[in-house]
């Protein structure tokens with residue numbers, strides 16, 4: 409009996425992954441179909457709890473075995489095109505995200521062209537260690553990792569986004585990304601050589617279009633995070649590069665000077681001078 413169960417265990421895992429991911433996607437596209445299967449039918453057939461999704465993701469990350477439903481979203485050419493300098497639209501890139509993430513990408517994640525420009529500025533030499541403060545679903549890091557030879561570390565407070573970024577990065581075999589599930593307050597900036605910032609603390613001030621409800625949002629947190637980042641940037645060595653997109657500049661010490669601006673001044677490229 410044990411032998412039989414053991415033999416079928418891989419199939420069980422395979423279907424558990426598939427169903428968990430299909431359910432996860434269907435929850436975010438309730439009116440649509442998921443991989444051609446009607447979502448209502450899917451819910452009936454698959455009464456899975458979110459915990460199973462979490463454990464499926466965790467298991468996939470540990471074993472390197474990824475569900476086919478991620479594979480279906482996968483467009484290996486996107487990263488090949490980024491690597492070779494061929495244009496990639498945001499619509500094409502965002503297609504790899506599940507429904508809700510694809511929606512919010514337009515507001516919350518860096519556009520492809522902005523990410524390329526910022527990453528190329530930040531990576532001054534091969535292997536430059538770049539920190540993305542609040543990495544979301546990994547868009548900036550994955551684009552930077554594809555179009556430069558820097559190493560991109562994303563720090564993200566939302567566990568699901570962090571896991572999703574890690575999963576996509578591994579699925580697309582990007583060897584120069586890493587995602588840390590943490591609050592930025594736990595991170596020493598001096599472990600990195602360059603910093604990217606897409607107004608991550610803004611959600612604490614304007615809470616009308618939140619990514620989700622999994623973290624506490626508060627105006628005081630904006631001040632605390634901005635002050636912490638300002639202090640950390642102040643301790644970086646002269647020559648450190650920083651790229652900010654849509655920043656209010658509350659987190660930038662006077663020791664940084666603007667070297668260039670792009671995208672109507674929304675992207676600012678800085679260098680530490682003193």
Ligand SMILES: C[S@@+](CC[C@H](N)C(=O)[O-])C[C@H]1O[C@@H](n2cnc3c(N)ncnc32)[C@H](O)[C@@H]1O
Nearest residue numbers: 516517518542543544547548564565591592608
């Ligand atoms: C505007 S999104 C940018 C995502 C990513 N950098 C990109 O451009 O594709 C900001 C992200 O920062 C995260 N964030 C905000 N405050 C944070 C904090 N104190 N520590 C870690 N992550 C934070 C949010 O959860 C959100 O996912």
